[in-house]
Structures are given as C-alpha cells and as structure tokens.
Amino acid sequence: MIDKQNASPAAAVADIFDGATVMVGGFGEAGSPIELIHALIDQGAGNLTVINNNTGSGHVGLAALIENKQVGKMICSFPRTANSTVFPDLYRAGEIELELVPQGTLAERIRAGGAGIPAFYTATTVGTPLAEGKETRCFDGRDYVMEVGLKADFALIKCSKADRYGNLVYSKTARNFSPVMATAAAITIAQAGAVVEAGALDPEVIITPGIFVDRLVEIFDPEQESRLVAAGRSYP
Amino acid sequence: MIDKQNASPAAAVADIFDGATVMVGGFGEAGSPIELIHALIDQGAGNLTVINNNTGSGHVGLAALIENKQVGKMICSFPRTANSTVFPDLYRAGEIELELVPQGTLAERIRAGGAGIPAFYTATTVGTPLAEGKETRCFDGRDYVMEVGLKADFALIKCSKADRYGNLVYSKTARNFSPVMATAAAITIAQAGAVVEAGALDPEVIITPGIFVDRLVEIFDPEQESRLVAAGRSYP
Amino acid sequence: MTGKTSGWSRDEMAQRAALDIPDGAYVNLGIGIPEQVAKFVPADREVIYHSENGLLGMGPAPAAGHEDPDLINAGKKQVTAIPGAAFFHHADSFVMIRGHHIDICVLGTMQVAENGDLANWSTGAPDAIPAVGGAMDLVAGVETIYVITQHCTRTGEPKLVDACSYPLTGQGVVNRIYTDLAVIDVTAEGFEVVELAPGISFDYVQEHTGARLIRCN
Amino acid sequence: MTGKTSGWSRDEMAQRAALDIPDGAYVNLGIGIPEQVAKFVPADREVIYHSENGLLGMGPAPAAGHEDPDLINAGKKQVTAIPGAAFFHHADSFVMIRGHHIDICVLGTMQVAENGDLANWSTGAPDAIPAVGGAMDLVAGVETIYVITQHCTRTGEPKLVDACSYPLTGQGVVNRIYTDLAVIDVTAEGFEVVELAPGISFDYVQEHTGARLIRCN
Numbered sequence: 001m002i003d004k005q006n007a008s009p010a011a012a013v014a015d016i017f018d019g020a021t022v023m024v025g026g027f028g029e030a031g032s033p034i035e036l037i038h039a040l041i042d043q044g045a046g047n048l049t050v051i052n053n054n055t056g057s058g059h060v061g062l063a064a065l066i067e068n069k070q071v072g073k074m075i076c077s078f079p080r081t082a083n084s085t086v087f088p089d090l091y092r093a094g095e096i097e098l099e100l101v102p103q104g105t106l107a108e109r110i111r112a113g114g115a116g117i118p119a120f121y122t123a124t125t126v127g128t129p130l131a132e133g134k135e136t137r138c139f140d141g142r143d144y145v146m147e148v149g150l151k152a153d154f155a156l157i158k159c160s161k162a163d164r165y166g167n168l169v170y171s172k173t174a175r176n177f178s179p180v181m182a183t184a185a186a187i188t189i190a191q192a193g194a195v196v197e198a199g200a201l202d203p204e205v206i207i208t209p210g211i212f213v214d215r216l217v218e219i220f221d222p223e224q225e226s227r228l229v230a231a232g233r234s235y236p
Numbered sequence: 237m238i239d240k241q242n243a244s245p246a247a248a249v250a251d252i253f254d255g256a257t258v259m260v261g262g263f264g265e266a267g268s269p270i271e272l273i274h275a276l277i278d279q280g281a282g283n284l285t286v287i288n289n290n291t292g293s294g295h296v297g298l299a300a301l302i303e304n305k306q307v308g309k310m311i312c313s314f315p316r317t318a319n320s321t322v323f324p325d326l327y328r329a330g331e332i333e334l335e336l337v338p339q340g341t342l343a344e345r346i347r348a349g350g351a352g353i354p355a356f357y358t359a360t361t362v363g364t365p366l367a368e369g370k371e372t373r374c375f376d377g378r379d380y381v382m383e384v385g386l387k388a389d390f391a392l393i394k395c396s397k398a399d400r401y402g403n404l405v406y407s408k409t410a411r412n413f414s415p416v417m418a419t420a421a422a423i424t425i426a427q428a429g430a431v432v433e434a435g436a437l438d439p440e441v442i443i444t445p446g447i448f449v450d451r452l453v454e455i456f457d458p459e460q461e462s463r464l465v466a467a468g469r470s471y472p
Numbered sequence: 473m474t475g476k477t478s479g480w481s482r483d484e485m486a487q488r489a490a491l492d493i494p495d496g497a498y499v500n501l502g503i504g505i506p507e508q509v510a511k512f513v514p515a516d517r518e519v520i521y522h523s524e525n526g527l528l529g530m531g532p533a534p535a536a537g538h539e540d541p542d543l544i545n546a547g548k549k550q551v552t553a554i555p556g557a558a559f560f561h562h563a564d565s566f567v568m569i570r571g572h573h574i575d576i577c578v579l580g581t582m583q584v585a586e587n588g589d590l591a592n593w594s595t596g597a598p599d600a601i602p603a604v605g606g607a608m609d610l611v612a613g614v615e616t617i618y619v620i621t622q623h624c625t626r627t628g629e630p631k632l633v634d635a636c637s638y639p640l641t642g643q644g645v646v647n648r649i650y651t652d653l654a655v656i657d658v659t660a661e662g663f664e665v666v667e668l669a670p671g672i673s674f675d676y677v678q679e680h681t682g683a684r685l686i687r688c689n
Numbered sequence: 690m691t692g693k694t695s696g697w698s699r700d701e702m703a704q705r706a707a708l709d710i711p712d713g714a715y716v717n718l719g720i721g722i723p724e725q726v727a728k729f730v731p732a733d734r735e736v737i738y739h740s741e742n743g744l745l746g747m748g749p750a751p752a753a754g755h756e757d758p759d760l761i762n763a764g765k766k767q768v769t770a771i772p773g774a775a776f777f778h779h780a781d782s783f784v785m786i787r788g789h790h791i792d793i794c795v796l797g798t799m800q801v802a803e804n805g806d807l808a809n810w811s812t813g814a815p816d817a818i819p820a821v822g823g824a825m826d827l828v829a830g831v832e833t834i835y836v837i838t839q840h841c842t843r844t845g846e847p848k849l850v851d852a853c854s855y856p857l858t859g860q861g862v863v864n865r866i867y868t869d870l871a872v873i874d875v876t877a878e879g880f881e882v883v884e885l886a887p888g889i890s891f892d893y894v895q896e897h898t899g900a901r902l903i904r905c906n
Contacts (some may be wrong), residue, residue: 002713002735027525027562028548029541053562078605088601100602103524104566104609111563112356116787116830118375120348120356122570123612127643129594130608139354139384148375165737165746165773169440172559173526174542179561183784199772204405205441206775207561209745211715211737211790224541238496238518263742263779264765265758289779314822324818336819339741340783340826347780352570352613358787359829363860365811366825401520401529401556408776409743410759415778419567435555442558443778445528447498447520447573460758 003164004216005195009039012189012215016040016154019072021049023110023150023185024062025157025178028054029225031170033158033191034061036217038235040156041065047072051110051152053103053177055079055087058229064236066090073097075150077106083229100130105147107180112149114183114212119148155185158222159208162192163199166213167206175207182212189215193222239400240452241431245275248425248451252281252390255308259346259386259421260288260298261393261414265461267406269394269427270297272453274471276392277301283308287346287388289339289413291315291323294465300472302326309333311386313342319465336366341383343416348385350419350448355384391421394458395444398428399435402449403442411443418448425451429458478671479652485620487512488667489578489650492618493519497575498568500524500610503547505620506578522574524606526565529557546606569606570613577614579607581621581646583636586662586683588646590619591638604641611642623651624680632656632663633682653677656685664688695888696869702837704729705884706795706867709835710736714792715785717741717827720764722837723795739791741823743782746774763823786823787830794831796824798838798863800853803879803900805863807836808855821858828859840868840897847899849873849880870894873902881905 006012013036016022022040026032041064050071056063063086065071079087079098090096101109102124112120121144125131135146157178159168168190170178182188190208195218242248249272252258258276262268277300286307292299299322301307315323315334326332337345338360348356357380361367371382393414395404404426406414418424426444431454480488482505490512493499500522501507510532513519521530523545530545531552539550553559568574581592590611593604611617624630632649648666649656654677655667664686665674678685697705699722707729710716717739718724727749730736738747740762747762748769756767770776785791798809807828810821828834838848849866865883866873871894872884881903882891895902 002737028544030525030544030548031542078603080601080603091601092599098602100604102604102608103562103606104570104613107562107566108351108353108570111784114788114790115344115784116789117344117356117358118378118380119373120353122353124570124609126612127589128608128640130604137355142354144354163773167773167775170559172440172540172542172553173523173544175559175561176526177562180563183788183790197772201773202441203746203770203774203776204408205438206777209775209777209785210773211739211745211785226541238520264761266742266761266765267759314820316818316820327818328816334819336821338821338825339779339823340787340830343779343783344787347567350571350573351567352572360787360826362829363806364825364857366821399556403556403558406776408757408759408770409740409761411776411778412743413779416780419571419573433555437556439529439553439557439559442560445558445560445568446556447522447528447568462758 004166004213005164006215006217009035009217010042012036012217013039013043016043016045018045019047020045020153023152023155023181024050024052025176025181026052027176029057031158031174031176031178032061032225033156034223034225035219036156036189036191037061037065041068041236046070049073049075051075051150053077053106054081057081057084057225059234060228061225064234066096071096073099075099075101077101077103102130107177109147109150110177110184111180113151114180117149119146121146150184152185153187155181155188157181157188157190159190160193161201162190162195162216163197163201164195165198166210166216167201168208168213169201169205170207179208182208187214188212191217191219191222193220194218240402240449241400242451242453245271245427245453246278248272248453249275249279252276252279254281255283256281256389257285259388259391259417260286261412261417263289263412265293267394267410267412267414268297268461269392270459270461271455272392272425272427273297273301277304277472282306285309285311287311287386289313289342290317293317293320293461295470296464297461300470302332307332309335311335311337313337313339338366343413345383345386346413346416346420349387350416353385355382357382386420388421389423391417391424393417393424393426395426396429397437398426398431398452399433399437400431401434402446402452403437404444404449405437405441406443415444418444423450424448427453427455427458429456430454478669480669483508485650485652488655489618489620493517493576498522498573500574500577500614502579504580506580509578522568524565524569526560526562527553527557529554566609569609572613572615574614576616576618577610578618578620581619581631583631583633583638584619584646584649585633585636588644588658589636590641590646591636592641594639596639607641611645616647617645619646619649621649621651623653630680630682653680662686696886700725702867702869705872706835706837710793715739715790717791717794717831719796721797723797726795739785741782741786743777743779744770744774746771783826786826789830789832791831793833793835794827795835795837798836798848799855800848800850801836801863801866802850802853805861805875806853807858807863808853809858811856813856824858828862833864834862836863836866838866838868840870847897850899870897878903
C-alpha cells in the first residue's frame with residue numbers, strides 16, 4: 001500500500017545532503033514550511049542552494065537557516081525584508097551568494113524544471129541589467145531572453161491537507177510557489193495540516209497530484225512565522 | 237457590473253471571422269462545446285484554422301464543422317476517428333491542411349501562447365519525422381527541439397459551472413485542453429451547464445479564473461456527442 | 473523659479489489615477505501609493521484586482537479579528553477576497569501577467585525617462601541589496617503601465633528625466649504618470665502634460681522635470 | 690525452421706508484463722494489449738494509473754449504468770476513478786510525462802530496433818492519415834518503456850528488427866519487450882532474450898526476429 005507519511009519532520013529531512021539544492025515553498029510567511037525548515041536546521045546540512053521568493057523574517061524559519069550558515073547561495077526575487085537583516089548582513093560580508101531572478105521568471109523556471117522543459121523565452125528583463133549575459137532572440141519583432149529550467153534535489157512545502165498518496169490542497173495564497181516546486185524536485189517533502197483518508201479530497205480540487213509528492217509529515221498546528229517574529233523568538 | 241453572459245450561442249460566436257484561428261476544447265466528446273460549434277456552423281465563417289486534439293466523430297460537432305467545409309486547416313495530434321471519415325476524405329482530396337503536433341507538445345504550445353512565452357524546448361519528436369525543419373539544440377547532453385507558442389483569435393470551450401465573472405469549473409476529464417485554450421485566445425467563449433452567483437464557486441477550486449474568459453452562454457442540458465452519433469444524427 | 477502654490481496630495485494622486493481605471497478592468501496595484509487607487513475607483517465601476525502571489529479578486533484589508541495569515545497580497549499585507557475571487561499558484565499567476573491578460577498595472581518609481589523607460593528597483597549603489605520582485609514581469613507583460621510618484625525626490629531631484637541613470641526595470645513601458653504636480657503621458661515625442669494640479673503652472677512643472685515637456689493641445 | 694509449439698496468449702503477455710510493475714509505480718498504459726496489464730498486477734501491489742487526458746488514479750471500466758461520458762481514458766473509453774484520484778488539465782498532464790514523473794509506460798508497437806528505436810505511429814504509407822497522439826511525448830518523457838506486441842505481424846514479418854523501416858516514434862527509448870514468444874531486453878549489445886514462452890526455443894525466436902538475439906546468461 002502506498003503511504004507517504006513520515007513519522008516526524010526529522011525523519012523526512014534526514015537525507016538532505018551538504019551541497020543540495022532545496023526549494024522552499026512560501027511567499028513571506030504564507031505557505032512557509034517552518035517545521036520542516038527547523039528540522040533541517042537541526043539536521044545541519046550545509047552549503048545548500050536555497051530557492052525561495054524571499055530570504056525570511058526575523059530569526060526563525062528560512063532566516064534562521066541562513067543565519068545558521070547552512071545556505072551558500074540563494075536564488076530569489078526579493079532578498080530584502082523589513083524585519084530581517086540576516087541575509088543582507090551575510091551578503092555584504094561576502095558569505096552568501098545571490099542569484100536574483102524576477103518573480104515570474106522564477107516561477108516559470110521552476111515550472112519548466114518540473115515539466116521537462118530545459119529552456120524557454122520571456123520578454124521579462126529585456127533591456128535591463130538582469131538580461132546581461134543571457135541569450136536574446138527576436139520573435140515576431142519583439143526581443144526575448146532565454147531562461148533555463150530550475151530543478152532541485154529536495155522541495156520543502158506546506159499544504160493544508162493531504163492524503164496518503166500525497167495529493168495536496170492548500171489554503172488561499174499560501175499556495176504560491178509550492179505546486180510548481182513539488183514538480184521540480186527529485187524528492188518533495190510536504191508538511192500537511194491534516195492527512196485525510198484516500199478519497200476524502202475531491203479529485204476536482206486536488207492542486208498537487210500525489211505523483212509529485214514523496215514524503216508527508218502531519219503538523220496539526222503549525223507555527224506562524226509572524227507570531228514567532230513578533231515574540232522575538234529565534235531558532236534553534 | 238461585470239457580466240459576461242450572452243443570450244445565445246449565436247450571439248456569442250457572431251463575430252468569428254473568415255480566416256480566424258479557433259481553439260476548440262474537448263478530447264473526443266468529453267468537453268466538446270457542441271452547441272457553440274453548431275452555432276458556428278449556422279454562422280458560417282470559413283477558412284478557419286481549428287485547433288483540437290482530434291477531428292470529431294460522426295457528422296455532428298467538430299466533424300460537422302469540417303464536413304461543412306469551414307475549416308481550411310486542422311492543428312491536432314490525432315486526426316483519425318473510428319467512427320468518422322470526414323477529415324480523412326477531405327485530407328486525401330487535398331481540401332484540408334493538417335499540422336500534426338504531438339499531444340503534449342500541443343498542450344504546451346497552447347499554454348505557452350497564453351503565458352507570453354514565444355518558444356520553448358522539448359525532447360518530444362527528437363529523431364523523428366516531426367522534428368524535421370525544426371531547430372534542435374543540446375542542453376546538458378540531450379537534444380531538444382524548439383517549439384513555438386500557439387495563440388488563437390477565439391476559443392470555444394465547455395465547462396460545468398461558471399459565474400458572471402467567467403470563473404469556470406469543469407467535470408472530470410472533460411477539463412482536458414480547455415483551461416489552457418482559455419488563456420491563449422483573444423476571445424474565449426465558454427458554454428456552461430450552469431451560471432451561478434458570484435461567490436458560489438469556492439475560490440480554491442476555480443480552474444479557470446475569469447480573467448481568461450470573455451463570454452458565457454448557459455446551456456443547461458448540452459447534447460452528448462456519442463448519443464447523437466449513435467442515433468445517426470448530422471448537423472445542420 | 474515659479475513657486476509651488478498647491479499640487480496634489482498622495483490621496484489625490486491615487487484618486488486622479490483611479491479615474492482612468494475603466495469598468496471591468498483587471499488591475500495590478502503596486503506597493504505604496506498605487507495600493508490606494510482601489511479606494512477611489514468610482515462606485516459605478518467594477519474592477520478586479522490581481523495580486524501576483526496568487527489571488528484574483530483581492531478585496532480591502534480585513535476587519536479587526538478577521539485577519540488570515542494565509543490571505544496576503546504581494547506586499548505581504550493581510551487582505552480579503554471578494555465573492556467571485558480565485559486562488560492559483562505562482563506560475564499561473566504570472567501567466568496572467570506575462571501573457572498580457574492584466575489590463576493595467578499601477579506602479580511607483582524612482583525614475584521615468586521621456587521614452588517610457590522605467591527604473592524602480594535599484595539605485596545601482598554598490599552596497600545595495602538588489603531586489604526586483606515582480607516589477608520586471610509586470611512592466612514586460614502588462615499593456616498599460618501607470619506610474620504614481622512624487623514629481624521629485626525628497627532632495628528635490630527630478631524623477632522624470634531624459635534618460636534613466638538608475639538600472640532599468642523595463643524599456644519604453646510607461647504610458648502615463650501621475651505626480652503631485654501633473655498628469656503626464658509618455659508619447660512618441662516625449663512627456664506631454666495632459667493635466668496640471670490646482671495652482672500649478674506648466675512652467676513650474678517644467679522647472680522640476682529633467683526633460684522637455686510638451687503642452688497638451 | 691523450428692516449429693512453434695506454444696507461446697503466450699495476449700492475456701499471458703499482459704500478465705507477464707504485469708509482474709515487472711513494482712508496488713507504488715505510476716504507470717501509463719497504451720491502447721490495446723497494454724491496457725490489459727492492469728488486470729494482472731499482483732494484488733499485493735498498489736499501482737497508480739495515469740491517463741494523459743487528465744486523470745491520475747484511473748480505475749477499471751464502470752459497471753453497467755455507471756458510465757459517465759465525462760470520465761474517459763486516452764483511448765476515449767469510459768473508465769472510473771479510484772478514491773484518491775485527481776483530475777487536471779492537459780498541460781499539467783504532460784508535465785507528468787515530459788517531466789519524467791511517470792515511472793513506466795507500456796505501449797504497443799509496429800517495430801522495435803535492437804538499439805531501442807520505436808516505430809508505432811505510422812507506416813509512412815503515402816495515403817495514410819498521420820496520427821501520433823501522445824506516443825512521442827510518452828517515449829521522450831518516461832524513463833522505462835515496455836512494449837507488448839505479437840512477435841511478428843499478421844503476415845509473418847518480424848517486428849523486432851535491426852533498424853526500423855517505419856518512421857520513428859523515438860530513438861533508443863525501449864527497455865523491454867514482451868511478445869508471444871519471449872521477454873527481450875534492449876541492451877547496449879542488442880536484443881537479449883531473458884525469458885522464453887513455454888515450449889518456445891531460442892532458435893525459434895531467432896528465426897522470427899529481424900536482428901541477432903543474445904542469450905541471457
């Protein structure tokens with residue numbers, strides 16, 4: 001019987017290796033798999049390349065992973081946060097690398113990685129510094145840059161409900177990057193607010209079909225990043 | 237107030253012009269917008285380029301549109317049908333053009349057209365006759381062909397429910413090509429089994445957001461292609 | 473120098489821009505003054521707001537006690553969803569943007585050039601942390617780009633210039649600019665003043681602009 | 690010529706292939722004999738079937754009176770959906786295929802070459818109506834391709850050949866072939882017979898094959 005449930009976040013992230021590329025779902029705190037990220041901090045893998053739209057808040061979750069010096073490179077669209085100086089401090093000190101990618105190109109590069117598309121063309125960044133060094137090509141009189149697909153060794157994502165097959169549904173705008181990240185990682189690990197019976201999720205409304213999900217961890221009452229930040233918490 | 241409802245299929249398709257490119261949803265009979273196609277037959281626009289996975293069944297729906305000599309060119313993956321010789325007869329007579337596209341490339345080219353992506357690379361067709369004349373390029377040691385996005389002047393699709401904004405949900409595998417076609421046409425026309433109040437569709441389960449839909453027609457009890465074919469019906 | 477005697481407030485700039493949003497438009501509003509535009513769209517127009525983090529049909533801020541950390545906008549502020557809203561993932565959200573489905577985007581800026589070039593993401597300073605978000609996608613994909621901005625920087629430098637000195641967000645993308653002093657169109661001939669704020673003269677606007685202005689006929 | 694004395698039936702070919710489908714696999718089954726594989730997967734294995742028209746978790750044909758014209762497979766036959774199934778659109782469905790997420794695809798064929806080339810979509814005849822469906826996508830995107838086929842055509846021509854004479858579906862894509870006579874792997878050295886049907890000799894298979902066969906050690 002297929003059952004993708006793992007006993008704990010620690011078990012689910014145990015084989016993330018030094019130097020791995022890890023996609024992390026979430027846009028700000030919405031959809032951030034904070035328990036999985038904290039398990040990765042406990043686990044200690046280093047020199048990671050992390051793909052997320054941002055660089056985290058305060059001293060918990062993604063910001064804490066960066067602060068713990070486990071991230072060698074960030075691929076993101078917006079590495080500044082009002083309430084965190086973790087990334088800027090390390091970046092200015094030359095201790096972390098940054099690949100800045102426009103938000104829509106980031107989403108599409110991840111989708112392409114999951115869809116078996118090695119490269120595509122987009123008008124985004126044409127004529128800007130972010131197009132420098134990229135191949136430009138004209139289609140129907142307009143210039144486009146070539147962008148390549150992004151894949152990862154692991155994806156850490158958060159959903160509201162899952163079943164044992166790994167079918168997932170999300171909550172509102174907490175969906176964001178997670179469905180495309182699930183397709184683009186060799187191993188996708190999802191934390192779910194609830195794991196329900198197979199068949200309990202309407203097949204019309206499943207956003208991530210189970211084929212894209214390898215491991216599940218049920219986290220009934222996940223931490224909320226903004227509350228932790230407001231409380232001045234840090235991890236570990 | 238936004239209200240995309242049209243009074244009739246005839247009103248919804250009235251401005252489809254000679255020479256237009258028309259995407260038609262459906263895979264076999266599932267999702268085929270048969271009332272909209274029949275309205276297009278009544279309307280009479282000719283020399284159309286039609287994009288659909290197939291070429292229709294019997295002498296109704298898409299097959300009837302072809303039989304009525306309104307289609308100059310088909311773009312599809314599988315133009316043979318067990319129960320229709322309409323397309324093969326015209327094709328052998330040199331009266332209709334065919335662009336044969338693998339099913340997955342067809343779906344992705346339509347998605348690219350809707351997503352503002354002029355071209356992408358895929359391994360599908362490499363080393364086959366369908367790659368002839370196409371640019372081939374190597375990424376990470378594997379060859380891929382370049383495929384270009386597909387757009388249309390109109391899309392005719394079928395859904396199970398809609399609201400006045402044009403938000404759509406579908407029924408089971410009748411979803412197929414319609415969500416991507418809705419994104420790729422200048423004017424998307426959807427026939428809906430029911431048009432419900434705004435807010436009656438759960439925002440988590442809307443498959444086609446209303447931004448992609450221009451016109452709606454409520455067809456409460458649509459014809460079923462296989463029944464019409466079994467009954468030996470033809471249109472008009 | 474002709475003295476400034478009045479000009480538009482931030483709310484008035486947003487209100488003026490709102491007049492140009494037609495009924496039925498799909499609109500993306502940037503962070504800052506552009507967000508305020510939604511408050512001023514005339515009540516007889518129905519406008520659908522897109523937030524690039526996966527929401528079409530964004531409503532106003534939630535009432536106290538109804539906040540939901542899973543329901544935020546692109547500026548990561550908590551918002552609401554109207555009846556008839558839809559959620560979707562990030563790749564689908566940028567299909568709407570890159571695929572030219574959004575009608576209008578209203579953005580803030582650092583600089584706009586008379587050829588429509590926009591620079592609103594980086595000063596290019598060597599110690600700056602570069603951050604672009606969705607700005608480049610929006611200007612590349614949305615047909616009509618409106619900019620709302622103070623006419624000059626806090627230190628009095630013009631933001632409307634003959635050529636951007638900051639790194640570009642996009643080339644030739646801006647259609648219309650709403651400042652505290654005027655409404656200005658980007659035309660093939662350059663900046664054209666289409667409306668002056670109350671008490672503001674054409675000459676005053678010209679003096680505070682880093683490019684030649686054209687009087688609207 | 691060594692006389693045929695037995696060999697596998699169509700059901701037995703499907704049954705033999707089913708033995709090679711592991712527990713937990715995501716599988717796409719082509720039209721014809723491949724469809725029959727699902728019936729024979731051992732009961733202690735849970736396998737998820739993908740249908741490229743937008744269904745993951747395809748179940749068997751519906752009971753009489755429970756047919757639904759909206760619930761069909763890639764062969765346009767009415768099917769059912771298991772509890773835990775999911776529906777999705779065509780572009781998402783081929784993300785699963787092109788993106789290497791499907792583990793195994795079982796297909797019929799016209800010809801297979803000893804280098805793994807597959808030809809199963811067209812005879813190349815000038816009056817043929819070309820039709821490819823999803824076959825090229827499947828062989829390009831799915832890592833493990835199994836072929837189930839009669840060893841020879843109805844007119845006795847070998848389908849396993851040194852080089853395909855028909856137009857290719859994909860290059861070097863086939864991993865294993867199940868015929869009425871044998872199970873044959875495509876290896877770097879060519880066709881390797883890994884199992885013979887009851888009563889069938891290696892020499893008999895060789896005589897009916899258009900390429901050199903290798904005996905399995």
